[in-house]
Amino acid sequence: MLSLLRNHRPRGSFSEERVPINIAPEVHNRLSALLYGPAFMGSGVGFSAFIDRACEAAETEFAEKMTRERQR
Numbered sequence: 001m002l003s004l005l006r007n008h009r010p011r012g013s014f015s016e017e018r019v020p021i022n023i024a025p026e027v028h029n030r031l032s033a034l035l036y037g038p039a040f041m042g043s044g045v046g047f048s049a050f051i052d053r054a055c056e057a058a059e060t061e062f063a064e065k066m067t068r069e070r071q072r
Helices: 025-035 047-071
Strands: none
Touching (some): 025 047
16 A cells, blocks of 8 residues: 555645646645644645655556456
């Protein structure tokens, strides 16, 4: 299982290259509460790092699913 709490790849600070994404307000609020709460406090994980790791986890899960299906 991929950890969202550790071993993240730090990203640079805000730059002109970043683009906004549309996130539902309730999801944004949940993510903010999580990232600024005790679970992630001091971890250096921000929005981009969390979303990046979530993408990695989804990609890994999909790849594992495809492998299981090929083995049937």
